[in-house]
Amino acid sequence: MSSRSGADLALLLLGSYRNLVDEVVRELATRGYPDARPSHEYAIRAIRVGADSASDLARRLAITKQAAAKTIAALVERGYVTTETDPADIRRKNIRITDHGIGLITESTAIFDEVRARWEVRLGAAELAELETQLAQFVGDSPINLDAPGWAAGQELR
């Protein structure tokens, strides 16, 4: 009975995302990270897997370097990362994740997985896995990298 409309589908997707993320943020707050925003988590994850400068982070998250710089400033302010100018290239400012930052993504990952596990209980493991595979199809043909939240879809390189 596929009586649903395309507009409903959009709302379902957005709603699911918000429910999931809100839950994570709420839980993070109770575990000692009250000032953590979703964008912070995504940024730190990107840094962890290799984005070691503002420009680099910008490319990975598919945002402007100015936006990346702002995010990094916020991360520094909250003590999640530190920056220090690269001795080999004065221009660069290398980003390093602090223990506090490691703690954040560790907790965050755990909570994300906990929530996912709850969903798995309701849906069944096979069903959730299939749902993910299906969603991946819609995202997969996207021209931009997957591990980024802020893609501006249909934009050229910056």
Next chain:
Amino acid sequence: MSSRSGADLALLLLGSYRNLVDEVVRELATRGYPDARPSHEYAIRAIRVGADSASDLARRLAITKQAAAKTIAALVERGYVTTETDPADIRRKNIRITDHGIGLITESTAIFDEVRARWEVRLGAAELAELETQLAQFVGDSPINLDAPGWAAGQELR
């Protein structure tokens, strides 16, 4: 093989939503509505099903009335709705959707459905329907109304 993480799931949901909505906005632009934003569509839909004042719209979208007022101002500016003070209650400003506004949601609905139809081809009708049912479960236990994009989750009444 559910090797995916909870964080990935979030990105899949967000990515799917963005892909869908971006496609709609892009297509709307080519069909004579270049200035239409997703929030405009949601607002007009809410107005169409009964939100006839700013406060009312605010309640339905679960946003503040100030935010609703701003949205309405944007809609008026673009010619999608008009407002006129209620003769029976001087305070109220009744919202009426213009023909242009009707055109917008008509086109928008059609495009949303077109994109959904393309997804249906890739997934199969039964599978997409099931996916929607599953997503509805995650959204369904949300305390706030479904037809709203901007819910602030875990907030009291305003």
Next chain:
DNA sequence: TTGACCTGGACAACCAGGTTGACCAACGCT
């Protein structure tokens, strides 16, 4: 009828998370 409250709207200031645009200093390559 008069006061006490509730409700619709508006003003102002602010925030997150982006965007453009202009610019400069440092690098790297020929």
Next chain:
DNA sequence: AGCGTTGGTCAACCTGGTTGTCCAGGTCAA
């Protein structure tokens, strides 16, 4: 030595929200 590319920064702006404050108009009870 010179020129183009790259990393970073300042400034202004945008969207879609948020608080907080305020007031005029409506509603209801005593």
